[in-house]
Amino acid sequence: MIFPIDKIRSDFPILHQEVYNRPLVYFDNAASTQKPIRVIAAIQRYYEHDNCNIHRGVHYLSIKATEAYEEARKEICEFINAGNKREIIFTKGTTESLNLVATTFGKRYLNPGDEVISTIMEHHSNFVPWQQVCLERGARFRVAGLSSRGELDLEELYGMINEKTRLIALTHVSNVLGTINPVKEITAIAHQRNIAVLVDGAQGVSHLPVDVRDMDCDFYCFSGHKMYAPMGIGVLYGKEKILEELPPYQMGGEMIKEVYVDHTTFNELPFKFEAGTPNVEGVVGLREAIHYLNELGMKEVASYEESLLKYAMEKLSGIENIRVFGTSKQKASLVSFLIGNIHPFDAGTIIDKMGIAVRTGHHCAMPLMDYLKIPGTLRASFAFYNTTEEIDRLIASINKVKEMFK
Amino acid sequence: MIFPIDKIRSDFPILHQEVYNRPLVYFDNAASTQKPIRVIAAIQRYYEHDNCNIHRGVHYLSIKATEAYEEARKEICEFINAGNKREIIFTKGTTESLNLVATTFGKRYLNPGDEVISTIMEHHSNFVPWQQVCLERGARFRVAGLSSRGELDLEELYGMINEKTRLIALTHVSNVLGTINPVKEITAIAHQRNIAVLVDGAQGVSHLPVDVRDMDCDFYCFSGHKMYAPMGIGVLYGKEKILEELPPYQMGGEMIKEVYVDHTTFNELPFKFEAGTPNVEGVVGLREAIHYLNELGMKEVASYEESLLKYAMEKLSGIENIRVFGTSKQKASLVSFLIGNIHPFDAGTIIDKMGIAVRTGHHCAMPLMDYLKIPGTLRASFAFYNTTEEIDRLIASINKVKEMFK
Amino acid sequence: MKIEEIEEEVVNEFSAYEDWLDKYNVIIEMGKSLPMIDEKYKTDAFLITGCQSKVWLHAEYLDGKIILTADSDAIITKGIINILIRIFSNQSPEDILHANLDFIDKIGLKEHLSPTRNNGLSSMVKQIKLYALAFKTKMEQQGYVG
C-alpha cells in the first residue's frame, strides 16, 4: 500500500503555514503532535451540542456526554487490547498517570529496604516520582545503564533483580534515543519473581501497535497530546487485580461511594481513580484521534515512520562530524544528534530560523545527559505527516549551521 | 445598563437546540457552564496555528504557545487580583487544586493532634481530601454546622478554633444552598490565630467579582469548566509565602530544576507545582473566557443573576408544598428544592422530558444531605445567559410534575 | 410466555405513545402497581448501589425458574423495575442469561438502562443476570454432586 501522504497532510491545518517566511517543518512530534482537523472538529461539535458534566446527571445533555465518555473508554480499551473497561483510567497525562502509580503503589507496597528499578534513559516523569517515593519510604532506587548503542543493558538490569525488588519502571520507547525496549521479555522475567512492571508508553502508543495483554505489563501510561489528541488528557492502564489493591489517589467527585463526617467509602474501578469533573472534551478528542489512527492503521503508520527514520539516518551519516545518539536496532522514528562541537542551542536557533522546529536541550532526561556526558542534543522527531523532502530541508539547515559557526 | 441578553444568548451555540422536541433550558450551570463561541474558536485557532509543547522549546511554535500560556497566567492573576504570577498555579480543576493543597499542606504542617476545620456544606472535593489527610496524619477533622437558613453557624465555627487548629477549609459559595460565606471575616479571625484559610471558589469566581487580596485567604481554588472555559483546566491561587513552604506535589516536567540519580532539585514558583505537559489549550480557552467575562463585567453578571434568583424564589414561593433549601441573605443564583414528597429522581426525570436540564441527587454533598435528613434535592442553577422566561418554563414543569405524581 | 414475546408485547404497548410525557405517565402507572418486595428484604443487603434512587431486589429459585421481587423509593424507578420483572421473573436462568436487551432501546429507556452509564438502573439488569448465573452454576454443581 502507498501511504496517502498528501491526503494526510491536508488533514493537519497547522502544517500549512510559514514561519520566518519559510514553510514550517514540524519535527517536534515527540514533545507534542499536531491535531487532525477531525479532532478539532470533534471538540467544536462537543461544545456546540453536547457539553455537560457527566455521570450523576439525569438530564439529556448529561446522559449524552456520559455516553460519549464511556464509549471512548471502551474504544481505548480495544485500542491497546486491555482486558476490560475497568482497567482504563483517565488522567491528565502520562506524568499524572506515573505519579498516581508511584504514590499509591508506594503507599501500598513499598517498605524500608524494598527496591525499585528504573533505567538511565527515563524521562524525568518516570524517574523522579520513583526516586522521591523511594526516598520517602526508605526504599532503594536503582538505575540500570545502557549499552554503547543506547540499548538497555539487560545484563545489568537483570543483575539488579533480587528478593527485595518490588517494581521495574521503564519506558517503552526512549524520547531521546528512540530505543524500543524489550518490555515483553523484561516483564516475563520480572513476573517470575513476582515483580510488578510499569511501562511508560508516552512515546510508544503513538508510533507502534500496542497490545498490553501481550506485553503483560502491570501498568501502561500515555498522553493524548502525543497521539494527535487534545492536551490535558491521558490514560493509565492497569491490571484490574493490582488496581483493586491500590488506595485511591485524589479525592472528590465520582471516585466516592459514600461520605460520612468521619469516614468515606470509595467507588469501584475505574471511577475510584477519577477524582473531580473529568475532561470530557479531552476524552472525546482522544476517541476521535483513535478513530483516525485506526483508519490509517498503526502498522502502516509504524512502517511509514520507519522509512522516514531510515532516510534520515542515511542522510545524517553523509554529513561529516555528526554524532548520533541512539542506534538501537529497534528504534522509533526520531534522531538525537550533535553537530561537531556546536552548542545545541546555537544550532537549534538557526534551524528554527530556517522554519524547522526541532527540540534542543536535555529533553527532560538529565540523568541520561550526565550519563552520556553531553549538555544536550538536537532532536528531530517524526510523525506520519512528515516527508523525506522535509528531512532534506533539515539536512540543508544542518549544513547551513556548520557554515555559520565555522 | 440593560443586560444585553439576546446578544449574549447568541454567543452560546449549544443553547439553541431542541431536546425531546422542546427548546433546551439549561439550568445545570453549577455542574458545568456552556462555552461562548469565542472560547470554542480560540481552541480551534490554537490547534490550527499555534499548538505546541511549551517552556523548553527554542522554536517558533513553542515560543508562541509559551507566550500565550504565560500571558494567560498574568491575566488570571489580574482577574482575581492576586499579588503576582508566581501565585497562580494551573491544575486540571478545583478538585486537583484542593488535593494538591491537602496533600502538601498535610505533609508540611499537620502533625498528630493538630486540627483542620471544615463545614457541613462542603462539596466532597473540599471535604474528603481533608478528612483523609487528617486520618493519615493523626490529625482531627472537625466540621462546623449551619443555621436554619442554611448559613454557616459562625458561633460554632469560631468555637472550634483553638491552638491546635492549623487550617480552615471552606467554600466561598455552597453548590447546594447557594450560601455566600463571609470568607473575609472568617479569614481575619483565623489569621489572628495564625491559622491558614483555604477557600473553595468553584462556585464563586464565575458569579461574583473575586479579589483574593481583599479576601486575604491563603488559598483560592477554581475550575475553568464552571466559568465558561474548557474542561480539564483549573487554578490554584496561593500566597507566595506559603506556597514556597510547601513541598512539590506531582513530579516531572517543568517542575524540575536538576535531576541526579540520587536526588532532585525543584523549580521556582509557579512551575514547582506544574508537573507534566501543561494543558495549553485549556489555558488559552480560560484566558478567552476571562476576556469575555471582563467585557460583560463581573458586577453586571452578578446583578443580572441576582435578579434571576429573586424571580425564581418568588415564583417558587407561589407553589404549594415546595421546600427550598438555602435562604441565606447572601445567596448565589441557584435554587435547591423538593416538590412535596416526590422523589427528586422522579421529578428530575419528568422535568428533563420537558426540555429542562436540572440536576438531582446529593450534588456531591452527602454530609449535607444527611445533615438536612433528605435523600437529595432538585437544583436549578442559573447563569447570565438564562432568562425569566426560562424560569417560567421551570415553574410550569414543576406544576406538571405535581399533576403527574398526584 | 417467552422473554422475547413479553419484550415484544412491552415494545408494542409503548409504541402507542409519541410524546415522552405520555410514555412516562404509563411508567408511573406501572410504578404504582408494582408487586412489592417482602419488607424483610428492604435492607442494605438487597440494595443495588449506584442508582439515583434506591432499589432493592430479591431473587429466589423455584422449580427451575427465577422469581424476582423489587421495590424502590422513586416511582419512575418502580415503573421500570416493573417492566424488568414482567420480562425476567418466572424465567429460567438459561433464558435470562441469553436474553437480548434490544427492547430497552426500542421503548426509549436506554438513558436509564444503558450499560455505559454507571449510575443508572443498568446495575439492576446486571444484578438480574448475575443472579441467573449464580443459580445456574449452583444447579449445575448440584447436578454433578448428585
Place this chain on the structure above:
Amino acid sequence: MKIEEIEEEVVNEFSAYEDWLDKYNVIIEMGKSLPMIDEKYKTDAFLITGCQSKVWLHAEYLDGKIILTADSDAIITKGIINILIRIFSNQSPEDILHANLDFIDKIGLKEHLSPTRNNGLSSMVKQIKLYALAFKTKMEQQGYVG
C-alpha cells in the same frame, strides 16, 4: 553614552538586515568578540539558571557605575550577552533600573529576552536589574551610615 542612545544605535545596526539568518550572522560575530569573563567567575555562584545554555554573569561597582562581564557556552547567547553588556555595562544603577526595554522587541530578540518566558535569557536581564538594585540599596545605606 546614555542607555537610550546605545539602544538606538543597536536598533539601527540591526535594521539593516531583513532576513533572520543575516541578523544571526551579526549576533554570531558579536558572540565571537565578547570580552570574556575572568575565569575565576565561571563557577556555579555566577551561573544564571533557567537558560538553555549556560550563562555566567559578574557585576562590580566602580565610581558610580556597574561594570558587567559575562560568558556562555553557546555563541548566540554570547552575542546577545554582548549586546546587553554594551547597553548596560558602565551605567549607573539608577539608569539601569529605569531603562526601558523596547529595543528588545525592535531588534526582534523578544523570543530570547521576553520576561514571559522562564527559560530564556530573560533571567539575565532580570539579574542585571537585580544587581543594579542591590548596588543602589547598598550605596544608599552607606550614605545613611556615613
